[in-house]
Amino acid sequence: xxxxxxxxxxxxxxxxxxxxxxTWARNLPEAREDDEKSEAEAGVMPHSEPPxxxxxxxxxxxxxxxxxxxxxxxLLGDSGVGKTxxxxxxxDGTFLAGNYISTVGIDFRNKVVTVDGVKVKLQIWDTAGQxxxxxxxxxxxxxxxxxxxxxxxxxxxxxxxxxxxxxxxREYAQDDVVIMLLGNKSxxxxxxxxxxxxxxxxxxxxxxxxxxxxxxxxLNVEAAFAHVxxxxxxxxxxxxxxxxxxRAQPTQExxxxxxPCS
Amino acid sequence: xxxxSKDVPAVVIQDNPPDDLEPGACHDSILNPTDSFxxxxxxxxxxxxxxxxxxxxxxxxxxxxxxxxxxxxAPMKPTKSSDDLQTKDESISASTSNSNLTEQNxxxxxxxxxxxxxxxxxxxxxxxxxxLSSAGKPIYSRYGNEDKLAGLCGVIQAxxxxxxxxxxxxxxxxxxxxxxxxFLVKGPLILVAVSKSDESETQLVLQLTYAFNQIVSVLxxxxxxxxxxxxxxxxxxxxLSGAERLIDHLLIFMEKDPAFLLGAVRCLPLPxxxxxxxTNAIQxxxxxxxxxxxxIMLAGNQLITLVRMKKYTLHxxxxxxxxxxxxxxxxxxxxxxxxxxxLPKFDSTGFLHGHVSYISEDCQAxxxxxxxxxxAFFPLSQAKHTIADKLRRSNCLxxxxxxxxxxxxxxxxxxxxxxxxPEIRHFMYKCKSTAQLFTSDPISLDKLQDYRLRHKEGxxxxxxxxxxxxxxxxxxxxxxxxxxxxxxSTPAKLIFRSNSCxxxxxxxxxxxxxxxxxxxxxxxxxAIKAVDRLLKWIKxxxxxxxxxxxxxx
Numbered sequence: 001x002x003x004x005x006x007x008x009x010x011x012x013x014x015x016x017x018x019x020x021x022x023t024w025a026r027n028l029p030e031a032r033e034d035d036e037k038s039e040a041e042a043g044v045m046p047h048s049e050p051p052x053x054x055x056x057x058x059x060x061x062x063x064x065x066x067x068x069x070x071x072x073x074x075l076l077g078d079s080g081v082g083k084t085x086x087x088x089x090x091x092d093g094t095f096l097a098g099n100y101i102s103t104v105g106i107d108f109r110n111k112v113v114t115v116d117g118v119k120v121k122l123q124i125w126d127t128a129g130q131x132x133x134x135x136x137x138x139x140x141x142x143x144x145x146x147x148x149x150x151x152x153x154x155x156x157x158x159x160x161x162x163x164x165x166x167x168x169x170r171e172y173a174q175d176d177v178v179i180m181l182l183g184n185k186s187x188x189x190x191x192x193x194x195x196x197x198x199x200x201x202x203x204x205x206x207x208x209x210x211x212x213x214x215x216x217x218x219l220n221v222e223a224a225f226a227h228v229x230x231x232x233x234x235x236x237x238x239x240x241x242x243x244x245x246x247r248a249q250p251t252q253e254x255x256x257x258x259x260p261c262s
Numbered sequence: 263x264x265x266x267s268k269d270v271p272a273v274v275i276q277d278n279p280p281d282d283l284e285p286g287a288c289h290d291s292i293l294n295p296t297d298s299f300x301x302x303x304x305x306x307x308x309x310x311x312x313x314x315x316x317x318x319x320x321x322x323x324x325x326x327x328x329x330x331x332x333x334x335x336a337p338m339k340p341t342k343s344s345d346d347l348q349t350k351d352e353s354i355s356a357s358t359s360n361s362n363l364t365e366q367n368x369x370x371x372x373x374x375x376x377x378x379x380x381x382x383x384x385x386x387x388x389x390x391x392x393x394l395s396s397a398g399k400p401i402y403s404r405y406g407n408e409d410k411l412a413g414l415c416g417v418i419q420a421x422x423x424x425x426x427x428x429x430x431x432x433x434x435x436x437x438x439x440x441x442x443x444x445f446l447v448k449g450p451l452i453l454v455a456v457s458k459s460d461e462s463e464t465q466l467v468l469q470l471t472y473a474f475n476q477i478v479s480v481l482x483x484x485x486x487x488x489x490x491x492x493x494x495x496x497x498x499x500x501x502l503s504g505a506e507r508l509i510d511h512l513l514i515f516m517e518k519d520p521a522f523l524l525g526a527v528r529c530l531p532l533p534x535x536x537x538x539x540x541t542n543a544i545q546x547x548x549x550x551x552x553x554x555x556x557x558i559m560l561a562g563n564q565l566i567t568l569v570r571m572k573k574y575t576l577h578x579x580x581x582x583x584x585x586x587x588x589x590x591x592x593x594x595x596x597x598x599x600x601x602x603x604x605l606p607k608f609d610s611t612g613f614l615h616g617h618v619s620y621i622s623e624d625c626q627a628x629x630x631x632x633x634x635x636x637x638a639f640f641p642l643s644q645a646k647h648t649i650a651d652k653l654r655r656s657n658c659l660x661x662x663x664x665x666x667x668x669x670x671x672x673x674x675x676x677x678x679x680x681x682x683x684p685e686i687r688h689f690m691y692k693c694k695s696t697a698q699l700f701t702s703d704p705i706s707l708d709k710l711q712d713y714r715l716r717h718k719e720g721x722x723x724x725x726x727x728x729x730x731x732x733x734x735x736x737x738x739x740x741x742x743x744x745x746x747x748x749x750x751s752t753p754a755k756l757i758f759r760s761n762s763c764x765x766x767x768x769x770x771x772x773x774x775x776x777x778x779x780x781x782x783x784x785x786x787x788x789a790i791k792a793v794d795r796l797l798k799w800i801k802x803x804x805x806x807x808x809x810x811x812x813x814x815x
Contacts, residue, residue: 079504084593101592102504104618105601108643126597130504132481136602136615139636 067112067121071232072143073225076165077150078158079129082184085215086150087126090225095216103128105136113229120229134168141172145235146180146228151199153183153212154191159198166206178231179208182224186212284773285800286693286700290812292568293527294575294607295697323574323609327634331552378410389457391473391513394418396450397495401502402473402509408499418454422447435463446470449483450490451498460738462745465523469516472579475606476512479583480505483610511590512583519563520737523744524775526692526699527578530564531674534805536661541567541813543652547645549815553635554642555614557815561627561666563589565809572814577607578697588628594618598646600639603632617642621650625659626666674807677702681799683792687764688736689778691800693808700800700807703733740777743768747775758786767793 075083084103085096091111107126112119125144127137141147149165151158162181169179183199186192196212203210209227213220378384383406392411393402398419400408408415422445425433436443444466446453453470461469478486481501489496499506516522532540544557544567555574559566563585568576583605588594602613617631617639629649631642653659668675678686690701746754747770757768765784769776778796780789804810 084596088596101596102507103593103599104587104591105599105616106639107593107597107599108639109597128504128601130501132501132505133602136600136636 067119069118069120069229069233069236070123071120071145071229072123072125073146073148073228074125074127074137074140074144075148075150076127076137076169077129078152078155078161081129081150081152081155081158082215083129083148083150084126086148086182086184086213086221086224087124089215089218089221091124093218095218097216102130105133106140111225113225115226115229115233118233120232122225122229122232138168138172141169142174144173144177145232146178147173148180148182148224148228149208150182150184151194152185153194153196153199154185154188156193159183159194159202162202166208176235178228178235179206180224180228180231181206181208181210182220183210183212184215186219187214187217284693284695284771285691285797286698286804286808286810287695287773288808288810288812291696292570292575292809292812293581293697294577295695322611324612324614324634327553327555327571327574331634378406379414381406383407388459389455389461389517391470391509392418392454392456393473393477393509394452394454395490395494395496395498396423396447396452397490399495399497401451401498402506404510404513418445418452421445422452442466444470446474448474449487451477451486461741464748465741465745468522469513472512472516472522472582473509475579476509476583476586477502477505478606478610479587479604480508482604482612483606484612508586508590512586515563515582515586515589518734518737520690520701520740521563521578521699522582523737523741524690524692524699525578526697527581528564528699528701529807529809530561530566530662530665531672531700531803531807532566532661532665534810536658537567537809538811539656540653540658540662541569541811543649543656543658544569545813545815547648547652548631551633551638551641551645551815553633553638554631554815555634556630556632558584558630558632559621559627560585560588560630561662566627566662567809567813569813569815574608576605580605580607584630588618588630591618594628595620598643605632617646619643619646621653621662622659625662627659627662673803677799677803681796683795685781685784685788686792686796687779687781688733689776689796690737690740691777692775694773694775696808698808701733701737703736736779739764739766739779740768743777758789760784765789769793 075087077083079102080100084101084107087107087109088094088096091109103126105128109124109126110121111124112121114120125140127133127140147169149162149169151162153159166179169177181199181203183194183196186196199212200210209231211220211224211227213224215221384390387405389404391402391404392400392408392415394400394415396419398416400411400415402408403411422433425431426447432447433445435445441456441458442461442463443454443456444463446467448471451474453474455466455470457466477498481489489498489501519528521528540559544559548554548557548569555571556576557569558576558581559568565581568581570576584603587603591599593599598617598619601616601618603616604610604613608614614632614634615636615638617629617633619629621627621629629646631645633642664672665674670676673680678688686702688702690699692699743757743759743766746757747768753770754768755770757766759766760782762782764782765780767776767778767780767789776793776797778789778793780792784792800807
């Protein structure tokens with residue numbers, strides 16, 4: 001899908017705080033205002049790692065819902081930080097109060113989101129945080145396009161383990177995988193054990209995006225997935241605006257890839 | 263008023279249904295009917311040396327299947343090494359150790375510990391189960407917090423090792439007036455049950471073995487042994503975190519469901535045609551998937567169908583672990599899952615990989631597709647959707663729902679009414695050759711629901727008599743009979759006991775085991791006539807209440 005001769009590597013890594021519209025997005029329709037806003041509030045640092053030439057992207061669905069970009073997103077983090085709750089909030093808009101549902105192995109769910117007018121199908125892999133499932137989850141790191149790495153702001157140990165998680169990611173995941181660090185349970189008030197600045201600092205150190213979220217109140221949950229979706233679109237679309245224009249009208253693109261049968 | 267087989271005429275046997283097979287029996291069984299009791303008998307009699315050898319070597323069925331499948335086996339070879347959670351994970355595992363554990367380990371003083379044994383969390387429970395490592399580290403306690411039981415675990419470990427080292431013997435049980443403590447040493451673990459119930463020693467050993475198998479199912483025996491070879495004082499709770507609920511649930515499950523008592527599997531009663539359609543849907547969809555070993559459909563702790571790779575059968579105790587896994591994992595209800603599962607009787611050395619999902623939102627049947635291929639999720643996910651579509655089109659989902667919701671029109675919903683022998687209050691029947699079970703009143707799901715709640719509050723010894731017996735109480739009453747029938751030294755063939763509460767008949771033949779509770783004033787010949795009619799009814803309904811075929815891919 002990528003043109004290997006095109007030197008995308010010139011693009012430098014940037015850390016931008018606040019409201020920003022990336023270069024690649026200028027030709028796309030205006031984004032929904034609220035998405036942008038929540039992103040700005042959270043102080044997202046878009047991760048603009050250039051895409052790898054070997055990356056394979058499935059651009060079109062054969063059945064069901066139509067989408068323009070497809071990406072596999074994996075939720076990682078210690079057990080009990082709220083990975084499943086986060087996903088359920090995102091998918092169904094509800095909060096799993098009360099019972100602790102521990103994931104066994106990996107759960108798979110799909111959701112299509114629209115960012116900046118582009119439909120992105122996210123195949124989300126919700127992993128079990130427990131140590132004994134590591135060997136299963138490792139096998140799936142390599143296929144993931146984006147990783148949401150969660151810790152629990154009320155649990156210092158889950159935050160301290162983030163470095164180890166990032167080490168694992170480096171070992172098993174693709175080099176250009178989109179990584180986003182999320183401090184979940186940000187609604188916890190007094191029980192908080194990890195300050196927001198600490199999360200930000202760590203994210204900056206590893207050059208990954210960062211947000212604080214709450215699956216309970218829904219704060220930044222949409223925004224986090226929207227950010228991931230946007231990064232995936234960015235990866236699928238190189239900076240070249242002419243290519244972008246094509247990507248914005250996916251049906252044409254599909255036709256052009258098929259030789260005219262006359 | 264007790265009497266044994268001798269004085270009951272053998273007429274009953276001649277009156278058996280005309281067919282030469284007992285009700286529920288068929289020539290081909292989906293399950294491996296090895297009786298668990300035989301195994302426990304050997305477990306109980308083995309010497310110290312035998313025990314050490316038996317756990318050491320076992321061939322791997324999984325690698326056998328993999329090598330048969332051939333081409334794909336090369337990258338998968340490391341079932342052993344790459345499933346090893348220890349290798350690459352040191353960095354994380356060193357720091358990940360569960361936060362709760364480290365905090366609570368803190369500053370317990372000795373006096374606190376002593377008091378803890380008297381705390382309401384622990385006192386007056388009918389049965390305790392403790393699991394510890396052979397080094398004496400607590401791993402699991404049915405009640406209370408195992409962290410605070412380090413002292414008790416030390417005592418248990420000392421008792422076991424003194425008998426082992428000084429007397430070259432095995433400590434099996436300690437009996438006091440009202441209480442039995444049963445010990446089971448399995449590999450690097452020590453399991454102890456302390457019970458005030460009327461369960462026999464064998465039944466308690468059986469339960470402990472299940473608890474051990476549950477741990478193996480989560481880790482594999484290979485890994486369990488290796489962990490403790492490398493570090494004798496390893497804290498196993500780190501690897502088991504999240505699995506405690508599996509053990510909790512299993513122990514409760516075992517107390518209530520006669521399937522464990524009899525080593526048999528309960529099937530969901532379904533019209534023959536519906537079960538055939540379900541089996542066909544699975545067979546036709548999955549016969550192209552080469553690495554698939556078992557496809558199992560179950561609902562509410564009952565088996566709907568099982569399709570298997572030729573040559574391989576499942577042991578009922580492995581199916582019980584699968585039932586337990588499905589029952590205790592809420593997360594399966596919300597998404598398709600991919601999870602490693604070790605089935606200890608099938609192959610304790612490695613994991614099978616399982617695609618687990620509920621058939622649809624409106625049908626609580628769960629489909630498990632077990633394969634040796636570690637990256638087969640997507641083909642299996644595809645297969646599941648195809649199967650679900652087929653079942654919907656052939657109206658099988660309706661049939662399953664009818665059976666699950668116990669539709670009044672089905673003869674199996676209220677068998678006692680349908681049979682029409684008012685003196686029979688309850689019965690349970692096991693067909694030995696197929697290891698399948700049928701009871702007059704299936705333990706319904708809601709009775710096992712809220713197990714967490716029951717676990718917290720229940721388990722206490724009840725003083726007052728219950729007015730009306732539930733099916734669970736009937737099964738509890740059968741325990742004694744069951745253990746005299748399975749007694750290794752002098753097994754009884756037929757027991758007829760009558761007292762002011764009820765009359766119980768327990769009868770075992772080569773083909774089946776039958777336990778019936780009658781009204782108290784039942785005469786022997788009356789009972790025999792009733793049992794005869796009961797067997798005829800079971801024979802008539804056998805296609806519906808049992809799985810009579812053993813389909814393969």
